[in-house]
Amino acid sequence: MTRVMIVDDEIEIAEMIEDFLTIEGIEVIKASSGEQALELFDQTIDSVVLDINMPGINGIQTCKEIRSRSFVPIIFLTCNNSQSDMVLGLGLGADDYITKPFNPVELVARIKANLRRANRYTEKQIQGRITDEIMTFGDIVIYKQRYKVFKGGVDIQITSTEFKLLLFMAENALIVLTRSQILNHVWGSEYYDENLVNTTIKRLRKKIEDDLDKPGYIKTIHGVGYVLEGKVR
DSSP states (O other): OOEEEEEOSOHHHHHHHHHHHHHTTOEEEEESSHHHHHHHOOTTOOEEEEESOOSSSOHHHHHHHHHHHOOOOEEEEEOTTOHHHHHHHHHTTOOEEEESSOOHHHHHHHHHHHHHHHHHHHHHHHHOOTTOOEEEETTEEEETTTTEEEETTEEOOOOHHHHHHHHHHHHTTTSOEEHHHHHHHHTOTTOOOTHHHHHHHHHHHHHHOSOTTSOSSEEEETTTEEEEOSOOO
8 A cells, every 4th residue: 555654743734634645545655744754664665745834853854764765756845934944945856745724625736746756756767677778978878668768877876857867858858848837847837836847957957967057968048948968869
């Protein structure tokens, strides 16, 4: 059974989310603080819904610690006045966010969408097919079927979202992609916040670029979007 951890110090919100997820046949583990979440988190957890504003260990710190242990999808619950915290959290590896007050049906849909993407990522990694299609550019090698990326022969630890973004850009190398195009392809048409694109690009650059001040692969086209430069084979 799929297991989702809900981390929120507002018990009513956690219980409401639990009710909707239970209807979907998803087991819920609740934590009312970052400290408790880190105690309960283990490799059987498939996804985390994490409130940013909590006393003690807040959502940002909790996200950073969970991401150091696992690549499970992390969705932030944010308030309207926590935009900067949300951007920081996405930069640390969160996959998505939703603003309070939120529609629980939309939250469940986002949880399921992120789970599907992560499950495909895991399945491809496990399969390890001999017929894996390989794409290369510079010192980067992408194994499409296994969801693996190597830089200079070293396996890059990459999330499913980062992989899908990199693959989309590689398949459209030398084509300028708008933020809207990237958002729709990687996250889905129901998403509308281009911060998801910007912060994931930043994370990806840290993993594949030699010089962040002068990116050699992913170039910013100001006012438009991004382009992956280099001959892809």
